[in-house]
Amino acid sequence: MLKVKKQGKMDVSVQTPSTASAVAQEPNAFVKAVAEKKYEFGFTTDVETEIIEKGLNEEVVRLISRKKNEPEWLLDFRLEAYRYWQGQQQPSWAHVTLPEIDYQAISYYADPTAKSKEGEKKEIDPELMKTFDKLGIPLEERMALSGMAVDAVMDSVSVKTTFKERLSEKGIIFCSISEAVQQYPDLVRQYLGSVVPYRDNYFAALNSAVFSDGSFVYIPKNTRCPMELSTYFRINARNTGQFERTLIVCDEGSYVSYLEGCTAPMRDENQLHAAIVEIVVMDNAEVKYSTVQNWYPGDSEGRGGVLNLVTKRGHLRGVNSKLSWTQVETGSAITWKYPSCVLSGDNSQAEFYSVAVTNNHQEADTGTKMIHLGKNTKSTIISKGISAGRSQNSYRGLVKVGKHADGARNYSSCDSLLLGSECGAHTFPYIDVQNNTATVEHEATTSKINENQLYYCNQRGISTEEAVGLIVNGYAKDVINKLPMEFAVEAQKLLSVSLEGTVG
Amino acid sequence: MLEIKNLHARVAGKEILKGIDLTIADGEIHAIMGTNGAGKSTLSNVIVGNPAYEVTEGSILFNGQDLLAMTTEQRAHAGIFMSFQTPVEIPGVSMTNFMRAAVNARRQAQGKEPLKSTDFLKIMREKRKLVEIDQKLMTRSVNEGFSGGEKKRNEIFQMAMLEPTFCILDETDSGLDVDALRIVAEGFNKLRTPETSAMIITHYQRLLDYIKPDLVHVLIDGRIVKTAGPELALQIENEGFDWIKSSLQETV
Numbered sequence A: 001m002l003k004v005k006k007q008g009k010m011d012v013s014v015q016t017p018s019t020a021s022a023v024a025q026e027p028n029a030f031v032k033a034v035a036e037k038k039y040e041f042g043f044t045t046d047v048e049t050e051i052i053e054k055g056l057n058e059e060v061v062r063l064i065s066r067k068k069n070e071p072e073w074l075l076d077f078r079l080e081a082y083r084y085w086q087g088q089q090q091p092s093w094a095h096v097t098l099p100e101i102d103y104q105a106i107s108y109y110a111d112p113t114a115k116s117k118e119g120e121k122k123e124i125d126p127e128l129m130k131t132f133d134k135l136g137i138p139l140e141e142r143m144a145l146s147g148m149a150v151d152a153v154m155d156s157v158s159v160k161t162t163f164k165e166r167l168s169e170k171g172i173i174f175c176s177i178s179e180a181v182q183q184y185p186d187l188v189r190q191y192l193g194s195v196v197p198y199r200d201n202y203f204a205a206l207n208s209a210v211f212s213d214g215s216f217v218y219i220p221k222n223t224r225c226p227m228e229l230s231t232y233f234r235i236n237a238r239n240t241g242q243f244e245r246t247l248i249v250c251d252e253g254s255y256v257s258y259l260e261g262c263t264a265p266m267r268d269e270n271q272l273h274a275a276i277v278e279i280v281v282m283d284n285a286e287v288k289y290s291t292v293q294n295w296y297p298g299d300s301e302g303r304g305g306v307l308n309l310v311t312k313r314g315h316l317r318g319v320n321s322k323l324s325w326t327q328v329e330t331g332s333a334i335t336w337k338y339p340s341c342v343l344s345g346d347n348s349q350a351e352f353y354s355v356a357v358t359n360n361h362q363e364a365d366t367g368t369k370m371i372h373l374g375k376n377t378k379s380t381i382i383s384k385g386i387s388a389g390r391s392q393n394s395y396r397g398l399v400k401v402g403k404h405a406d407g408a409r410n411y412s413s414c415d416s417l418l419l420g421s422e423c424g425a426h427t428f429p430y431i432d433v434q435n436n437t438a439t440v441e442h443e444a445t446t447s448k449i450n451e452n453q454l455y456y457c458n459q460r461g462i463s464t465e466e467a468v469g470l471i472v473n474g475y476a477k478d479v480i481n482k483l484p485m486e487f488a489v490e491a492q493k494l495l496s497v498s499l500e501g502t503v504g
Numbered sequence B: 001m002l003e004i005k006n007l008h009a010r011v012a013g014k015e016i017l018k019g020i021d022l023t024i025a026d027g028e029i030h031a032i033m034g035t036n037g038a039g040k041s042t043l044s045n046v047i048v049g050n051p052a053y054e055v056t057e058g059s060i061l062f063n064g065q066d067l068l069a070m071t072t073e074q075r076a077h078a079g080i081f082m083s084f085q086t087p088v089e090i091p092g093v094s095m096t097n098f099m100r101a102a103v104n105a106r107r108q109a110q111g112k113e114p115l116k117s118t119d120f121l122k123i124m125r126e127k128r129k130l131v132e133i134d135q136k137l138m139t140r141s142v143n144e145g146f147s148g149g150e151k152k153r154n155e156i157f158q159m160a161m162l163e164p165t166f167c168i169l170d171e172t173d174s175g176l177d178v179d180a181l182r183i184v185a186e187g188f189n190k191l192r193t194p195e196t197s198a199m200i201i202t203h204y205q206r207l208l209d210y211i212k213p214d215l216v217h218v219l220i221d222g223r224i225v226k227t228a229g230p231e232l233a234l235q236i237e238n239e240g241f242d243w244i245k246s247s248l249q250e251t252v
Helices: A058-067 A072-086 A114-118 A126-134 A164-168 A177-183 A185-191 A202-210 A451-459 A464-475 A485-498 B040-048 B072-077 B095-109 B117-130 B135-139 B148-162 B178-191 B206-210 B231-239 B242-251
Strands: A012-015 A018-021 A148-154 A157-161 A173-176 A215-219 A228-234 A245-250 A255-263 A270-273 A276-281 A286-293 A305-316 A322-329 A334-337 A340-343 A349-358 A363-372 A378-387 A392-401 A409-418 A424-433 A439-448 B002-011 B014-024 B029-034 B053-062 B080-083 B090-094 B166-170 B197-201 B215-220 B223-228
Touching: A058 A072, A058 A202, A072 A185, A072 A202, A126 A148, A126 A228, A148 A164, A148 A173, A157 A173, A157 A177, A164 A173, A173 A177, A177 A185, A177 A215, A177 A245, A185 A245, A202 A276, A202 A305, A215 A228, A215 A255, A245 A255, A245 A286, A276 A286, A276 A322, A286 A305, A286 A485, A305 A322, A305 A349, A322 A334, A322 A363, A322 A485, A340 A349, A349 A363, A349 A392, A349 A485, A363 A378, A378 A392, A378 A424, A378 A464, A392 A409, A392 A439, A409 A424, A409 A464, A424 A439, A451 A464, A451 B072, A451 B090, A451 B095, A464 A485, A464 B090, A464 B095, B002 B040, B014 B040, B014 B053, B014 B197, B014 B223, B029 B040, B029 B231, B040 B053, B040 B072, B040 B080, B040 B166, B040 B197, B072 B080, B072 B095, B080 B148, B090 B095, B095 B117, B095 B135, B095 B148, B117 B135, B117 B148, B117 B178, B148 B178, B178 B206, B215 B231, B215 B242, B223 B231, B223 B242, B231 B242
Parallel strands: A148 A228, A215 A245, A228 A255, A245 A276, A255 A286, A270 A305, A276 A305, A286 A322, A305 A334, A305 A340, A322 A349, A334 A363, A340 A363, A349 A378, A363 A392, A378 A409, A392 A424, A409 A439, B029 B197, B029 B215, B080 B166, B166 B197
Antiparallel strands: A012 A424, A018 A424, A148 A157, A173 A215, B002 B014, B002 B053, B215 B223
């Protein structure tokens, strides 16, 4: 066990990477056979899908914009992003082995609803309804989970958004971003790219050029959103990328809890998912954003799986604003994701709770950035990494305290749990403090599931498999408890399933 | 009935048990005494099925079943229970969830349905009273932050929940004050049925004041060198093991 505690002082810049790789020293190690991981959502949907030709150039960007009937300013935004992207290099600093991505071999737009649109009435293909039913996301409002509105996105298009009317009675806007561009162009124009500019990074530029669908949420002043809002992302078509774009604006004195879920079919080749999520939180407003990410992780040999390259950021603009990110990451072949918070408003509070599980050949480089700019801002980071098989799991986080952020506080705790002796856990905390009234604490632990714990469980009649499930869920409990109830139950099951077969 | 024949075992390449013969009939209590490193804990770990110990020779039958061919959890399902000398902590797993998993795993092995939550909690309540263990401990993580006495009492509580037919108490008395010892021992006695048999590993007579053994065995250097009635424990308490060792040397 390693424990580090640091107190921030003026002009300190600390970078202390620590690495714990389990070395094969115990012949009796419990991880011997890494069995084929079960992936429940690996089916494909047979639906007529309009897919544009592979490849990326200005004409493709124009075509996407045209298909969505977008205004001029948005096309310009896309084109600027595209031109910027062309001059950039794919970043290589993350602790993952990103395969070379042939951006010309991907199709940037796939519409599974195209056929039904031709008809007179815009009816949803029953196959699509069935698909979401199978995923546990019923799109019939009468069948829906109580208290949850859903925007269902397949490939590049939003299939349906439920409870839109009921929410609009309160002035809440919840729809696909494509629809928002048509219906509320001023709102979209005001906020799009204001939190994550297209110049932010390589994948942000790519997304800004070719983004297709995602959700748009606007909560008007002094409104508590009466139900959970959620978006379910599904990749279906082959050789396509999904470029989700989500924008959430929570106005003064309001509250919303938002959930995101994602799955994809099992395929031998990698699929690209490069998303941007932007959140704006005004005075005295609060946003909770929860993700259960279960993209196809590839098979036990490391073939296929989704490349999840995502930029998520929230801007706490207002005083006393609050934002919390909670993520349970069990999927994807590669995860590159740092949901971040810019704490501009005085007394604003940000939280990041994360469980990242990697198994087989999965690689995750994930964490957060907490950028303290306002006075008396407070952030909390709780990260739990679980590595099994031959996977690599890294926490990478930045805590930055600006010159004017008097009284800023951060507490970070990064724990790694190793299952077996061929996986790796790594921690890369960066701390940059420029105000001597700030307090920054960082704790890190690395542990292995103890043979004695398993033996104790076995003696009480609990099988090793079940014991691992109990111990892992216990380890992740602090994070799971932050999820809304329905999600928490799902996440618990997902954790156990993701690690099935990791102990021999 | 537990029948051990010519048992040899080693751990980390070192031979610890060098031919143990021991039969414990239903309803009998046997005490095992001996110097440190004599093999007492090895014997209990081998019976229970700790994968770190390797049996090189001999057999163990439990009610006619070949124990050595069974996994640790199968042995537990067959009715074998050990009160650990140093119970391990399992952070984040509440005692209630842990016990539910254990009780239901055993029921599943017996082809029974899992207990309903309300029934399970009712049984928890009853057994808790029996061993005088605080309700607060049940919502905490398994053994985490428990005092030495609480850990030992928690072992007996688990025994109450799992209703084993053969129990090993591995130095359950170590680290307990007189009151805690009495509560633990009385708890054990309340749980005993006429069929329950037990193997009690101890250094001291005081636990045997509460739990009367039928036979006392002395284990030295991997072998049982002396077996007698309860009076043997008293004699060891007063005179130590040296007289047994020297009588051994004389016979050699």
